Amino acid sequence: MILDIPGKPLRKVELAEPKPEAGQVLIRVHACAVCRTDLHIVDGELTQPKLPLIPGHEIVGKVAAVGEEVTRFKVGDRVGVPWLGWTCGKCSYCKNSQENLCDDAKFTGYTLDGGYAEYAVADQRFCFPIPNSYSDAEAAPLLCAGLIGYRSLVKAGNGKRLGIYGFGAAAHIVAQVAKYQRREFYALTRPGDEAAKKFAMNLGAAWAGGSNELPPVKLDAAIIFAPAGELVPQALKAVGKGGIVICGGIHMSDIPTFPYSILWEERSICSVANLTRRDAEEFMALAPKVPVRTEVETFRLEEANEALNRLRFGKIRGAAVLTTSVVSC
Numbered sequence: 001m002i003l004d005i006p007g008k009p010l011r012k013v014e015l016a017e018p019k020p021e022a023g024q025v026l027i028r029v030h031a032c033a034v035c036r037t038d039l040h041i042v043d044g045e046l047t048q049p050k051l052p053l054i055p056g057h058e059i060v061g062k063v064a065a066v067g068e069e070v071t072r073f074k075v076g077d078r079v080g081v082p083w084l085g086w087t088c089g090k091c092s093y094c095k096n097s098q099e100n101l102c103d104d105a106k107f108t109g110y111t112l113d114g115g116y117a118e119y120a121v122a123d124q125r126f127c128f129p130i131p132n133s134y135s136d137a138e139a140a141p142l143l144c145a146g147l148i149g150y151r152s153l154v155k156a157g158n159g160k161r162l163g164i165y166g167f168g169a170a171a172h173i174v175a176q177v178a179k180y181q182r183r184e185f186y187a188l189t190r191p192g193d194e195a196a197k198k199f200a201m202n203l204g205a206a207w208a209g210g211s212n213e214l215p216p217v218k219l220d221a222a223i224i225f226a227p228a229g230e231l232v233p234q235a236l237k238a239v240g241k242g243g244i245v246i247c248g249g250i251h252m253s254d255i256p257t258f259p260y261s262i263l264w265e266e267r268s269i270c271s272v273a274n275l276t277r278r279d280a281e282e283f284m285a286l287a288p289k290v291p292v293r294t295e296v297e298t299f300r301l302e303e304a305n306e307a308l309n310r311l312r313f314g315k316i317r318g319a320a321v322l323t324t325s326v327v328s329c
């Protein structure tokens with residue numbers, strides 16, 4: 001499924017199977033989750049995609065062939081591919097354990113072709129083994145919703161009371177990790193979205209309410225997964241002194257002006273950009289211990305436009321995942 005021009009639906013095309021170059025693996029894609037970032041790319045809110053583009057950066061599949069110099073994987077191994085697809089290894093960020101900020105980074109399903117396809121190639125260094133306890137579809141959302149959610153949670157610090165704005169794919173994973181870490185989480189959903197509130201309560205929320213409300217207690221930290229800038233001042237009001245507000249998404253509408261008094265007392269605002277391979281290793285080890293259970297709604301690959309639309313209108317419970325029919329391998 002390819003994107004020709006942002007703003008247009010994806011188009012189903014037949015392409016030649018890609019060839020793995022040195023250091024790359026060819027992957028028979030079994031499942032690819034649909035991330036809000038895909039929506040920002042398709043809608044043109046992220047302005048630098050390669051075109052035409054195969055979107056998708058939460059890929060799970062089996063290695064079908066390996067390029068020269070591939071040592072980490074062999075044919076038949078199950079692997080996952082996340083958003084971070086390549087880094088230079090030389091810039092100051094790469095050298096300082098901040099490869100998520102690499103000046104020349106390449107991103108799966110954005111500046112590299114991704115997983116809305118039957119086959120994909122990926123740099124072996126940015127592929128990860130998938131824990132055995134997950135099916136392909138269940139594992140796919142771990143690759144971004146899980147990893148970015150985990151990075152956001154780490155950035156939020158160790159506070160006990162955690163607010164989560166926007167209760168979708170990333171939130172439902174973070175909530176489980178937060179519970180495992182014996183924290184309380186407070187879910188803030190689209191006002192009036194009773195289904196999302198119920199979903200959060202079922203996952204053990206201490207409280208669930210509309211994002212226009214304030215939770216009954218002051219929070220230590222809040223993570224915003226919804227791409228709505230007006231939630232930043234709202235979250236600042238919800239956190240106590242010294243609290244932190246993490247913006248977990250890659251794109252957000254403009255943040256309205258707000259009085260300095262809601263930032264005062266050492267509250268802070270921080271964004272999360274991309275992920276590092278270390279995040280992936282840590283989270284993939286942690287997920288089966290929690291154990292994180294992902295709730296997925298599956299679509300056939302050809303139904304990618306429908307999956308994106310349902311995500312756009314908040315109609316997905318948990319994560320949307322595209323699956324391909326697997327004949328062999």
Ligand SMILES: [Zn+2]
Nearest residue numbers: 035037144145
């Ligand atoms: Zn993503």
Ligand SMILES: [Zn+2]
Nearest residue numbers: 088091094102
């Ligand atoms: Zn770099």
